[in-house]
Amino acid sequence: MGTLNHPLRPGLYAITDNRLTPPDTLVASVEAALAGGTCLVQYRDKQSTSAERLRQATDLNALCQRAKVPLLINDDPELALRIGAAGVHLGQDDVTLAEARALLGPDALIGITCHQSLNLAEAAAAGGASYLAFGRFYSSQTKPGAPAAGPEVLTDARQLGLPVTAIGGITLSNALPLILAGADLLAVVGGLFGGSPNDIEQRARQFSRLFASHHPLFTTPE
């Protein structure tokens, strides 16, 4: 991961959720996650109105810029462009990588969902993706219907030379095998923002410690 020319650091990738990080607690929750060492944030909200999404994403972008942590917008390159976010995360049924890259430019971070498929990952890498996301690895309350994946795909995907992200049902108890299999980033919703809001910072710090102990390229932020 560190040999490539991109600003992604290995570590915890926090993803927001309308149910677990509702509008009134969104900023405080992400602030706590950042204080615990989160190194990438995704704003994912499939329920709010466009106006609400604009306001929330704008607030998060200011927070993430202060923390020098990239903010990605799920599904919506136009919102990312409008607020000056670092990039987007796109699934196989979303706007294409080529369209998003054309809109956002060469420096934008664009992550692509590859499920369990090295073929999808190869296509995403050839098309200029910034990272490859695989999952879901465990059962997920946030997205129960996501197709299942096994950790070997993380190991195999490392040959493509892009940061490898794991997602789906990840908690502090089941995260380590994914890091050991080759994940550079662990994308987490429920395992970070579920449970007591008072413990978000501590949970983020414990995820960060797992990376510090087990990922060869982990660095603490400046």
Ligand SMILES: Cc1ncc(COP(=O)(O)OP(=O)(O)O)c(N)n1
């Ligand atoms: C890091 C990361 N990986 C996968 C996804 C899922 O994206 P997608 O398949 O487009 O599904 P939705 O998130 O849009 O429901 C993700 N968001 N982030």
Ligand SMILES: Cc1nc(C(=O)O)sc1CCOP(=O)(O)O
């Ligand atoms: C948004 C999403 N995408 C997935 C995939 O496998 O593509 S799993 C998932 C949900 C992640 O939330 P949690 O950490 O609560 O399981």
Ligand SMILES: [Mg+2]
């Ligand atoms: Mg999507």
